[in-house]
Amino acid sequence: xxxxxxxxxxxxxxxxxxxxxxxxxxxxxxxxxxxxxxxxxxxxxxxxxxxxxxxxxxxxxxxxxxxxxxxxxxxxxxxxxxxxxxxxxxxxxxxxxxxxxxxxxxxxxxxxxxxxxxxxxxxxxxxxxxxxxxxxxxxxxxxxxxxxxxxxxxxxxxxxxxxxxxxxxxxxxxxxxxxxxxxxxxxxxxxxxxxxxxxxxxxxxxxxxxxxxxxxxxxxxxxxxxxxxxxxxxxxxxxxxxxxxxxxxxxxxxxxxxxxxxxxxxxxxxxxxxxxxxxxxxxxxxxxxxxxx
Numbered sequence: 377x378x379x380x381x382x383x384x385x386x387x388x389x390x391x392x393x394x395x396x397x398x399x400x401x402x403x404x405x406x407x408x409x410x411x412x413x414x415x416x417x418x419x420x421x422x423x424x425x426x427x428x429x430x431x432x433x434x435x436x437x438x439x440x441x442x443x444x445x446x447x448x449x450x451x452x453x454x455x456x457x458x459x460x461x462x463x464x465x466x467x468x469x470x471x472x473x474x475x476x477x478x479x480x481x482x483x484x485x486x487x488x489x490x491x492x493x494x495x496x497x498x499x500x501x502x503x504x505x506x507x508x509x510x511x512x513x514x515x516x517x518x519x520x521x522x523x524x525x526x527x528x529x530x531x532x533x534x535x536x537x538x539x540x541x542x543x544x545x546x547x548x549x550x551x552x553x554x555x556x557x558x559x560x561x562x563x564x565x566x567x568x569x570x571x572x573x574x575x576x577x578x579x580x581x582x583x584x585x586x587x588x589x590x591x592x593x594x595x596x597x598x599x600x601x602x603x604x605x606x607x608x609x610x611x612x613x614x615x616x617x618x619x620x621x622x623x624x625x626x627x628x629x630x631x632x633x634x635x636x637x638x639x640x641x642x643x644x645x646x647x648x649x650x651x652x653x654x655x656x657x658x659x660x661x662x663x664x665x666x667x668x669x
Contacts, residue, residue: 379404379438379525380404380665381404381405381438381525381526381571381573381599381600382404382599382600382601382612382613382616382617383402383403383404383405383600383601383602383603383608383609383612383613383616384403384404384405384406384407384438384440384467384501384573384600384601384602384603385398385401385403385405385406385407385602385603385604385606385609386407386409386413386442386576386602386603386604387406387407387408387409387413388409388413388414389408389409389410389413389414389422389423389425389426389441389442390413390414390418390421390422390425390426391413392425392429395408395425395429397606398606399432399433399434399435399437401606401609402609402610402613403437403603403609404437404438404600404613405437405438405439405440405464406434406437406438406439406440407440407441407442407467407602408426408429408430408439408440408441408442408463409441409442410422410423410426410441410442410443410444410450410454410458411442411443411444411445411469412442412469419444419450420453423453423454423457423458424457426441426458426461427457427458427460427461428461430458430461430462430463431461438464438465439463439464440463440464440465440466440467440501441454441458441463441465441466441467442466442467442469443455443466443467443468443469444469445468445469445470445471445476446468446471446476446479446480447470447472447476451480452483454466455480455483455484455487456483456487459484459487459488459491459493459498460491462491462493463498464498464499465498465499465500465501465523465525466480466498466499466500466501467500467501467502467503467528468480468500468501468502468503469503469506469530469533470503470506470507470510470533471502471503471504471507471510471513471517472507472509472510472513473509473510473513473516473517474513474516474517474519474520476517477500477502477517477520477521477524478520478521480500481520481521481523484498484523496522496523498523499523499524499525500521500523500524500525501524501525501526501527501528501573502517502518502524502526502527502528503527503528503529503530503575504517504518504527504528504529504561504564505529505530505531505534505557505560505561506529506530506533506534506537507533507534507537508534508537508538511534511556511557511560514527514560514561514564515564515567515568518564518565518567518568518570519568524568524570525570525571526565526570526571526572526573526600527561527564527565527568527570527571527572527573528561528572528573528574528575528602529557529558529560529561529574529575530557530575531543531550531554531557531575532578534553534554534557535553535554538553540553548585558574558575558596559596562596562597562598565597566597571599571600572596572597572598572599573598573599573600573601573602574589574590574593574598574600574601574602575601575602576601576602576603576604577589577601577604577608578604580604580605580607580608583607583608583611586608586611586612587611587615589601590611590612590615590616591615593615593616594615594616598616599616599665600612600616601616617666618662618665618666622662623662623663623666625659626658626659626660626662626663626666627659627663629646629651629655629656629659630656630659630660630663632644632646633651633656633659
Protein backbone atom coordinates (compact mmCIF):
# COMPACT_ATOMS: atom_id res chain seq x y z
CA UNK A 377 0.00 0.00 0.00
CA UNK A 378 1.39 3.40 -0.98
CA UNK A 379 2.09 6.34 1.31
CA UNK A 380 -0.52 9.09 1.08
CA UNK A 381 1.00 12.22 -0.49
CA UNK A 382 -1.96 14.48 -1.17
CA UNK A 383 -0.16 17.62 -0.04
CA UNK A 384 3.58 18.28 -0.02
CA UNK A 385 4.30 21.72 1.40
CA UNK A 386 7.32 23.89 0.61
CA UNK A 387 9.02 25.55 3.59
CA UNK A 388 12.06 27.84 3.24
CA UNK A 389 14.90 25.90 4.81
CA UNK A 390 16.41 28.83 6.66
CA UNK A 391 13.22 30.35 8.05
CA UNK A 392 12.81 28.90 11.54
CA UNK A 393 9.52 30.69 12.14
CA UNK A 394 7.99 29.11 9.03
CA UNK A 395 9.52 25.74 9.91
CA UNK A 396 7.87 25.85 13.33
CA UNK A 397 4.54 26.86 11.76
CA UNK A 398 4.79 24.02 9.25
CA UNK A 399 4.77 21.47 12.07
CA UNK A 400 1.22 22.58 12.92
CA UNK A 401 -0.36 22.33 9.46
CA UNK A 402 -2.17 19.28 8.02
CA UNK A 403 0.20 18.61 5.10
CA UNK A 404 1.10 14.98 4.41
CA UNK A 405 4.71 15.98 3.87
CA UNK A 406 7.00 18.98 4.31
CA UNK A 407 9.69 19.96 1.79
CA UNK A 408 12.51 21.86 3.49
CA UNK A 409 13.85 23.97 0.66
CA UNK A 410 17.56 24.48 0.08
CA UNK A 411 17.14 25.70 -3.49
CA UNK A 412 15.02 28.65 -4.66
CA UNK A 413 14.02 29.84 -1.18
CA UNK A 414 17.63 30.30 -0.05
CA UNK A 415 19.97 33.08 -1.17
CA UNK A 416 23.26 31.89 -2.69
CA UNK A 417 25.32 33.27 0.17
CA UNK A 418 23.12 31.51 2.77
CA UNK A 419 23.04 28.00 1.32
CA UNK A 420 25.95 26.61 3.35
CA UNK A 421 24.57 27.94 6.65
CA UNK A 422 21.04 26.79 5.83
CA UNK A 423 22.11 23.18 5.45
CA UNK A 424 22.87 23.07 9.15
CA UNK A 425 19.47 24.55 10.01
CA UNK A 426 17.71 21.94 7.89
CA UNK A 427 19.83 19.13 9.33
CA UNK A 428 18.82 20.12 12.87
CA UNK A 429 15.11 20.51 12.05
CA UNK A 430 15.03 17.07 10.45
CA UNK A 431 15.76 15.56 13.86
CA UNK A 432 12.55 16.97 15.33
CA UNK A 433 9.17 15.30 15.62
CA UNK A 434 7.17 15.87 12.43
CA UNK A 435 3.94 14.32 13.69
CA UNK A 436 3.81 11.64 11.02
CA UNK A 437 4.50 14.04 8.16
CA UNK A 438 7.06 12.94 5.61
CA UNK A 439 10.33 14.88 5.76
CA UNK A 440 11.70 15.93 2.37
CA UNK A 441 14.60 18.19 1.42
CA UNK A 442 14.65 20.04 -1.88
CA UNK A 443 18.30 19.90 -2.82
CA UNK A 444 20.02 22.17 -5.32
CA UNK A 445 20.45 20.83 -8.86
CA UNK A 446 23.24 18.29 -8.98
CA UNK A 447 24.79 20.07 -11.97
CA UNK A 448 25.43 23.22 -9.91
CA UNK A 449 27.88 21.51 -7.58
CA UNK A 450 25.73 22.48 -4.60
CA UNK A 451 23.54 19.40 -4.64
CA UNK A 452 26.23 16.99 -3.47
CA UNK A 453 26.96 19.12 -0.40
CA UNK A 454 23.20 19.26 0.33
CA UNK A 455 23.11 15.46 0.42
CA UNK A 456 26.32 15.06 2.39
CA UNK A 457 25.36 17.55 5.09
CA UNK A 458 21.73 16.53 5.67
CA UNK A 459 21.47 12.77 5.17
CA UNK A 460 22.71 11.99 8.69
CA UNK A 461 19.34 13.30 9.96
CA UNK A 462 17.63 10.67 7.80
CA UNK A 463 15.08 12.56 5.75
CA UNK A 464 12.52 10.42 3.98
CA UNK A 465 14.03 11.64 0.77
CA UNK A 466 15.04 14.45 -1.54
CA UNK A 467 13.10 16.54 -4.04
CA UNK A 468 15.30 16.80 -7.13
CA UNK A 469 14.98 20.00 -9.19
CA UNK A 470 15.98 20.59 -12.81
CA UNK A 471 17.25 17.16 -13.89
CA UNK A 472 18.30 17.26 -17.51
CA UNK A 473 18.74 13.55 -18.12
CA UNK A 474 18.88 10.17 -16.42
CA UNK A 475 22.60 10.77 -15.90
CA UNK A 476 21.76 13.45 -13.33
CA UNK A 477 19.62 11.00 -11.38
CA UNK A 478 22.23 8.26 -11.56
CA UNK A 479 24.83 10.70 -10.20
CA UNK A 480 22.58 11.42 -7.20
CA UNK A 481 22.01 7.71 -6.65
CA UNK A 482 25.75 7.01 -6.58
CA UNK A 483 26.19 9.66 -3.89
CA UNK A 484 23.25 8.30 -1.88
CA UNK A 485 24.58 4.73 -2.10
CA UNK A 486 27.88 5.88 -0.60
CA UNK A 487 26.30 8.08 2.07
CA UNK A 488 23.79 5.46 3.18
CA UNK A 489 26.60 2.97 3.67
CA UNK A 490 28.63 5.54 5.63
CA UNK A 491 25.75 6.43 7.95
CA UNK A 492 24.32 2.96 8.47
CA UNK A 493 21.14 3.65 6.50
CA UNK A 494 19.52 0.78 4.63
CA UNK A 495 20.48 0.95 0.98
CA UNK A 496 17.70 2.48 -1.08
CA UNK A 497 15.77 3.80 1.92
CA UNK A 498 16.26 7.42 0.86
CA UNK A 499 13.57 8.16 -1.72
CA UNK A 500 13.35 10.72 -4.52
CA UNK A 501 10.65 13.01 -5.89
CA UNK A 502 11.69 14.40 -9.26
CA UNK A 503 10.59 17.78 -10.61
CA UNK A 504 11.14 16.55 -14.10
CA UNK A 505 10.16 19.37 -16.48
CA UNK A 506 11.97 22.48 -15.25
CA UNK A 507 14.36 22.50 -18.20
CA UNK A 508 13.66 21.88 -21.90
CA UNK A 509 16.10 18.95 -21.76
CA UNK A 510 14.29 17.51 -18.77
CA UNK A 511 10.94 17.71 -20.52
CA UNK A 512 12.34 15.95 -23.58
CA UNK A 513 13.95 13.26 -21.40
CA UNK A 514 11.18 12.86 -18.81
CA UNK A 515 10.63 9.15 -19.48
CA UNK A 516 14.25 8.15 -18.93
CA UNK A 517 14.55 10.49 -15.93
CA UNK A 518 11.52 8.92 -14.24
CA UNK A 519 12.77 5.39 -14.90
CA UNK A 520 16.40 5.99 -13.84
CA UNK A 521 16.13 4.53 -10.31
CA UNK A 522 13.72 2.54 -8.12
CA UNK A 523 14.33 5.17 -5.43
CA UNK A 524 11.85 7.43 -7.23
CA UNK A 525 8.38 7.37 -5.65
CA UNK A 526 6.84 10.35 -7.45
CA UNK A 527 7.42 12.86 -10.20
CA UNK A 528 6.16 16.39 -10.41
CA UNK A 529 6.49 19.12 -12.98
CA UNK A 530 7.40 22.79 -12.95
CA UNK A 531 6.58 25.62 -15.28
CA UNK A 532 8.26 28.79 -14.00
CA UNK A 533 11.84 27.66 -14.66
CA UNK A 534 10.80 26.03 -17.93
CA UNK A 535 9.08 29.25 -18.98
CA UNK A 536 12.16 31.29 -18.10
CA UNK A 537 14.46 28.92 -19.97
CA UNK A 538 12.25 29.14 -23.09
CA UNK A 539 11.55 32.85 -22.86
CA UNK A 540 7.79 32.34 -22.55
CA UNK A 541 5.97 35.60 -21.98
CA UNK A 542 3.22 33.87 -20.03
CA UNK A 543 2.18 30.35 -19.16
CA UNK A 544 -1.59 30.85 -18.71
CA UNK A 545 -4.20 32.35 -21.02
CA UNK A 546 -6.68 35.09 -20.14
CA UNK A 547 -9.01 32.53 -18.54
CA UNK A 548 -6.22 31.22 -16.30
CA UNK A 549 -5.75 27.95 -18.20
CA UNK A 550 -2.28 26.64 -18.98
CA UNK A 551 -1.05 27.39 -22.46
CA UNK A 552 0.33 24.75 -24.82
CA UNK A 553 3.85 24.14 -23.47
CA UNK A 554 3.00 23.96 -19.75
CA UNK A 555 -0.08 21.90 -20.57
CA UNK A 556 2.14 19.47 -22.48
CA UNK A 557 4.53 19.27 -19.52
CA UNK A 558 1.63 18.56 -17.17
CA UNK A 559 0.20 15.85 -19.43
CA UNK A 560 3.59 14.19 -19.86
CA UNK A 561 4.16 14.17 -16.10
CA UNK A 562 0.88 12.32 -15.56
CA UNK A 563 1.45 9.87 -18.41
CA UNK A 564 5.07 9.07 -17.54
CA UNK A 565 4.26 8.62 -13.84
CA UNK A 566 1.63 6.04 -14.78
CA UNK A 567 4.02 4.32 -17.19
CA UNK A 568 6.71 4.07 -14.49
CA UNK A 569 4.36 3.06 -11.67
CA UNK A 570 5.06 6.11 -9.50
CA UNK A 571 2.82 8.86 -8.16
CA UNK A 572 2.13 12.03 -10.14
CA UNK A 573 2.23 15.17 -7.98
CA UNK A 574 0.80 18.34 -9.52
CA UNK A 575 2.81 21.55 -9.43
CA UNK A 576 2.23 24.63 -7.29
CA UNK A 577 -0.67 27.05 -7.76
CA UNK A 578 0.88 30.48 -7.30
CA UNK A 579 -2.22 32.67 -6.85
CA UNK A 580 -2.43 32.19 -3.09
CA UNK A 581 -5.64 34.19 -2.64
CA UNK A 582 -7.58 32.30 -5.33
CA UNK A 583 -8.73 29.21 -3.47
CA UNK A 584 -11.57 28.64 -5.95
CA UNK A 585 -9.03 28.53 -8.77
CA UNK A 586 -6.90 26.17 -6.71
CA UNK A 587 -9.90 23.88 -6.22
CA UNK A 588 -10.62 23.83 -9.96
CA UNK A 589 -7.01 23.01 -10.73
CA UNK A 590 -6.98 20.22 -8.12
CA UNK A 591 -10.17 18.73 -9.54
CA UNK A 592 -8.65 18.86 -13.01
CA UNK A 593 -5.53 17.18 -11.63
CA UNK A 594 -7.56 14.33 -10.13
CA UNK A 595 -9.21 13.80 -13.52
CA UNK A 596 -5.73 13.60 -15.10
CA UNK A 597 -4.48 10.98 -12.64
CA UNK A 598 -2.52 13.17 -10.24
CA UNK A 599 -2.69 11.97 -6.65
CA UNK A 600 -1.49 15.12 -4.87
CA UNK A 601 -0.22 18.66 -5.24
CA UNK A 602 2.62 20.81 -3.94
CA UNK A 603 1.53 23.77 -1.80
CA UNK A 604 3.26 27.06 -1.08
CA UNK A 605 0.90 28.53 1.57
CA UNK A 606 -0.80 26.86 4.56
CA UNK A 607 -4.23 28.12 3.41
CA UNK A 608 -3.96 25.92 0.32
CA UNK A 609 -3.57 22.65 2.18
CA UNK A 610 -7.19 22.02 3.31
CA UNK A 611 -8.40 22.47 -0.27
CA UNK A 612 -5.71 20.18 -1.65
CA UNK A 613 -6.33 17.48 0.95
CA UNK A 614 -10.08 17.58 0.43
CA UNK A 615 -9.97 17.30 -3.36
CA UNK A 616 -7.28 14.61 -3.44
CA UNK A 617 -9.04 12.49 -0.81
CA UNK A 618 -11.45 10.08 -2.53
CA UNK A 619 -15.01 10.38 -1.26
CA UNK A 620 -16.34 7.70 1.07
CA UNK A 621 -19.02 6.83 -1.48
CA UNK A 622 -16.51 6.32 -4.29
CA UNK A 623 -14.22 4.21 -2.09
CA UNK A 624 -17.13 2.06 -0.88
CA UNK A 625 -18.19 1.49 -4.47
CA UNK A 626 -14.64 0.61 -5.50
CA UNK A 627 -14.32 -1.91 -2.67
CA UNK A 628 -17.66 -3.42 -3.64
CA UNK A 629 -16.50 -3.73 -7.23
CA UNK A 630 -13.20 -5.39 -6.23
CA UNK A 631 -15.13 -7.91 -4.10
CA UNK A 632 -17.50 -8.67 -6.97
CA UNK A 633 -14.58 -9.23 -9.34
CA UNK A 634 -13.12 -11.73 -6.89
CA UNK A 635 -16.46 -13.49 -6.58
CA UNK A 636 -16.98 -13.65 -10.35
CA UNK A 637 -13.38 -14.76 -10.96
CA UNK A 638 -13.97 -17.84 -8.81
CA UNK A 639 -16.63 -18.81 -11.35
CA UNK A 640 -14.40 -18.03 -14.31
CA UNK A 641 -16.26 -14.80 -15.18
CA UNK A 642 -14.11 -11.72 -15.86
CA UNK A 643 -16.72 -9.31 -17.29
CA UNK A 644 -20.15 -8.61 -15.84
CA UNK A 645 -22.73 -5.88 -15.32
CA UNK A 646 -22.31 -3.51 -12.38
CA UNK A 647 -24.84 -0.75 -11.74
CA UNK A 648 -26.06 -0.93 -15.32
CA UNK A 649 -22.62 -0.89 -16.95
CA UNK A 650 -20.42 -3.62 -18.34
CA UNK A 651 -17.17 -3.85 -16.35
CA UNK A 652 -13.95 -5.75 -17.00
CA UNK A 653 -10.21 -5.58 -16.28
CA UNK A 654 -9.67 -1.78 -16.69
CA UNK A 655 -12.50 -1.10 -14.22
CA UNK A 656 -10.89 -3.45 -11.72
CA UNK A 657 -7.53 -1.72 -12.10
CA UNK A 658 -9.10 1.71 -11.49
CA UNK A 659 -11.01 0.43 -8.48
CA UNK A 660 -7.86 -1.03 -6.92
CA UNK A 661 -5.96 2.25 -7.45
CA UNK A 662 -8.76 4.20 -5.77
CA UNK A 663 -8.80 1.85 -2.77
CA UNK A 664 -5.02 2.13 -2.48
CA UNK A 665 -5.18 5.94 -2.59
CA UNK A 666 -7.78 5.98 0.15
CA UNK A 667 -5.91 3.60 2.43
CA UNK A 668 -2.48 5.20 2.83
CA UNK A 669 0.21 3.09 4.48
